[in-house]
Amino acid sequence: MEIIETNLQFNSNKTIRDLNTIKRIILHHSGVTVLQTVETIHNYHKNSRGYAGIGYHFYVRKDGKVYRGRALEWVGAHAYGSNTDSIGICTEGDFNSETMSEIQKNAIKELVTYLKGIYNISIVQGHKEVCNTSCPGANFPLGEIVNATIAKNETVQTTRSIVDLANETIQGKYGDGEARKQALGSLYNEVQAKVNEILLGKKTTVAKKSNEQIANEVIEGKWGNNPSRKEKLQNAGYDYNAIQKIVNQKLR
Numbered sequence: 001m002e003i004i005e006t007n008l009q010f011n012s013n014k015t016i017r018d019l020n021t022i023k024r025i026i027l028h029h030s031g032v033t034v035l036q037t038v039e040t041i042h043n044y045h046k047n048s049r050g051y052a053g054i055g056y057h058f059y060v061r062k063d064g065k066v067y068r069g070r071a072l073e074w075v076g077a078h079a080y081g082s083n084t085d086s087i088g089i090c091t092e093g094d095f096n097s098e099t100m101s102e103i104q105k106n107a108i109k110e111l112v113t114y115l116k117g118i119y120n121i122s123i124v125q126g127h128k129e130v131c132n133t134s135c136p137g138a139n140f141p142l143g144e145i146v147n148a149t150i151a152k153n154e155t156v157q158t159t160r161s162i163v164d165l166a167n168e169t170i171q172g173k174y175g176d177g178e179a180r181k182q183a184l185g186s187l188y189n190e191v192q193a194k195v196n197e198i199l200l201g202k203k204t205t206v207a208k209k210s211n212e213q214i215a216n217e218v219i220e221g222k223w224g225n226n227p228s229r230k231e232k233l234q235n236a237g238y239d240y241n242a243i244q245k246i247v248n249q250k251l252r
């Protein structure tokens with residue numbers, strides 16, 4: 001799937017969170033029949049509501065295109081009392097008066113499935129389940145979206161830090177030998193190096209990651225959004241353009 005990166009400018013009025021705190025997805029509609037770009041919603045939330053910028057993490061338009069809103073590392077502003085542990089997805093339209101097109105419905109299903117797989121999320125809710133509102137609308141196909149998106153089995157939550165994984169490895173959580181290799185997957189070498197470092201008290205050199213690995217991390221949200229993503233990658237010594245190219249190919 002493709003997430004269209006945006007270049008929205010946020011102010012400092014936002015709260016950073018650990019991606020491990022994400023437990024659920026909350027679905028919304030824009031509540032108006034008129035078409036709105038992600039920038040329109042961003043500007044409205046920023047200038048009229050006093051938020052740091054768009055309150056949602058993703059915006060799914062009627063044409064099925066998915067836009068990034070605020071970074072997943074920032075607590076959203078979309079469901080009062082339920083923001084800290086959730087991802088907010090807004091869908092364009094007023095689903096109290098309209099019905100959703102297949103293309104938009106499929107885009108939401110794909111996005112929800114993708115996020116559930118990455119963040120090990122099992123709870124998907126409509127805004128009205130957590131707040132006194134009719135959002136995302138009586139015609140919103142909530143049940144269909146929730147049921148269509150069964151999470152994939154995950155061996156390791158890759159959003160955990162290497163140090164956490166190393167400590168868990170030492171505690172025996174991932175077993176030994178082949179079992180450990182399987183459980184840690186692509187993170188095995190890095191985690192094992194950290195385990196050795198902790199156990200032996202000496203540093204083992206960790207090879208620089210491949211562009212492919214970094215591209216996966218970008219997709220998982222570890223490197224944030226542009227323009228800061230570009231800066232972070234370059235500061236870490238990576239080739240931003242090469243990595244972004246891989247990201248775009250993967251999300252096709």
Ligand SMILES: [Zn+2]
Nearest residue numbers: 028029127135
């Ligand atoms: Zn809502």
